[in-house]
Amino acid sequence: MLMAVDVAIVGGGVIGCSVAHYLSATGARVAVVERTQIGRGASAANSGVISLATKKPGLALDLALVSQQMFPTLSAELGYDVEYLVDGGMIIAQSETQARFLDELVAAQRSDGAGIAMIDAAQAIALNPLLAGRVLSASHCPTDAQANPFRVTQGFARSAEKLGAAILHDTAVEAIDVSGGRVRSVHTSRGEIRTRWIVNAAGAHANEVGKMVGVEHDVVPRRGQLVILEATDDLPNIRVSSAGALLAKHQGSTQSINAAFAYTRKPLSGTVMLGGTNEFAGFDTATTKTGIGEICRLAVSAMPYLGQLHALRSWAGLRPYSPQGPQLGLTQGPAGYAVAIGHGGDGVALAPVTGRYVAEVIAADGKDADLKQYLAREKARLAANAGQRGVTA
Ligand SMILES: Cc1cc2nc3c(=O)[nH]c(=O)nc-3n(C[C@H](O)[C@H](O)[C@H](O)COP(=O)(O)OP(=O)(O)OC[C@H]3O[C@@H](n4cnc5c(N)ncnc54)[C@H](O)[C@@H]3O)c2cc1C
Structure with missing residues (x-):
């Protein structure tokens, strides 16, 4: 034994x-x-994002509300710096359907006790001036954060x-x-x-x-591909993602999503992480040309400046997905x-x-x-x- x-x-x-x-x-x-x-x-x-704004009201949001409150003291509790940083996050609506979805989602999240608000396009662009694609409105959560996973x-x-x-x-x-x-x-x-x-x-x-x-x-495994862009100075730290993939996630979709837009800056390294795909591809952890290409295309259409940066790395991992x-x-x-x-x-x-x-x-x-x-x-x-x-x- x-x-x-x-x-x-x-x-x-x-x-x-x-x-x-x-x-x-x-x-x-x-x-x-x-x-x-x-x-x-x-x-x-993974991207190491600690977000309330992406959570469905009910069990997922309640778990996130309690967990998020544990992060600020986690490094002290563990005696080990987990590089927890609060930069806030935005989820942008790029269509009328997404705007309606976000309005309803934020109302429900607020009534569950989350400090999330709707902002208009001008406020979103003021928070992240790299945004230049179609933005109708956005949800904004100032306590959304990240840690080094x-x-x-x-x-x-x-x-x-x-x-x-x-x-x-x-x-x-x-x-x-x-x-x-x-x-x-x-x-x-x-x-x-x-x-x-x-x-x-x-x-x-x-x-x-x-x-x-x-x-x-x-x-079941749900594959996610990510791309890392070269380090640069002075990019906005606030995270931005599109409501598109979130809408599918909250509706419990079991369809693969080839790519969705998410911009996460890693302030300690200066790099930018772009995500991601949501695919049912068994236990295959290979990246694909379609996935990586689509991630980059969506990122450049939402934040054209990113097209000037070199992509340095990409990888894929398997989320443990349950409906x-x-x-x-x-x-x-x-x-x-x-x-x-x-x-x-x-x-x-x-x-x-x-x-x-x-x-x-x-x-x-x-x-x-x-x-x-x-x-x-x-x-x-x-x-x-x-x-x-x-x-x-
Ligand atoms: C691209 C991508 C982006 C993500 N972004 C985020 C994010 O921003 N924020 C966030 O909160 N989450 C994110 N996630 C999700 C997050 O990574 C996972 O939810 C989390 O890592 C799951 O942790 P786990 O310990 O359950 O699984 P894992 O980290 O996969 O650990 C499970 C372990 O079990 C071991 N194992 C399996 N079978 C056996 C066995 N028979 N005997 C012994 N060991 C076994 C495996 O080897 C593995 O190491 C992302 C995931 C991906 C793929």
Whole structure:
């Protein structure tokens, strides 16, 4: 036997490492079992955007509201700088349909407590003067932010390790033992780990791990391609994306989107990240000429100045997409089986709240596991804290 723990976490992406950090802080004995290297999956392939404005009202926005409040103190909590920067974000409407969608979305987000407002085209261009394409209106969220996704993942992993967790890389989970209706151990490529709890945090591979305990998860890989432009001085930092892809996302579309416009400046390096595609292409992580070409074409049509910059890098990663969004804690399967899956394009933004919630569920031995009640409590606590500090949304 390799070891005995209280909780074995399958997957060492940003989600598994966050769960490991918060669980280890409760005193649990934890092992993170990662098939490749820590943070090598989707957690290495994303834009690192921490956005409220892109979230659908309801569960996704509530999770984001709680998680966003955890980011400003995350570097101090982990003892590791996650390079959290608040630059704000805008989502622009480039057609009448998108403008109507944004109006309704922002009204619903505001009534859920998010500090997001509609602005007109002139205000949008004043905030980001590189915008020169068709803009009818925009949503503006001044608290939208970004962090360095590599550092967020490593920060959680290092802190978990300091708190006593075992981080096992190059170790694949191959089977899970269940007896008497409860998980008992995981069989890995390096031996057996006895455990009372298993957390499935296997990203796009969540369904593969679910099948090991006889359950089906509706998580599938959704490929995203990104392009990095050369570093330059003095470009606006505020993020801009188009409402087009968001509209499809919120309508639960299972169609591939060849490309959508998103401009994210990385102020620490000076580079610009352009996104992205949303494609169902199995586990293929290749970039495509069509995807990269379309990303660049849309970016230049919305912000023509970007056409003067060289593209330096491009890559693709696999979002763990589920039509129902994130699934956290106890959902289905044997006793002792918990999940932290289905984060789609929001896993970095939602990593802190995911880790803390799943850790609390397991620390309470599965009692008190209602996510909606947990979020309602957390939102009320945040509102009370903001009230005490005299903060308004
Ligand atoms: C192009 C792109 C842009 C994105 N932009 C953003 C953004 O701006 N903001 C945001 O919040 N999110 C963004 N995302 C989404 C974000 O990257 C993901 O939601 C997040 O990384 C998911 O983390 P995870 O830990 O669930 O998955 P992963 O990081 O994929 O980790 C899962 C891990 O499980 C391991 N694993 C799988 N099966 C096994 C097994 N049997 N045994 C052991 N290990 C196993 C894998 O090797 C992998 O390392 C983006 C994603 C992409 C692709």
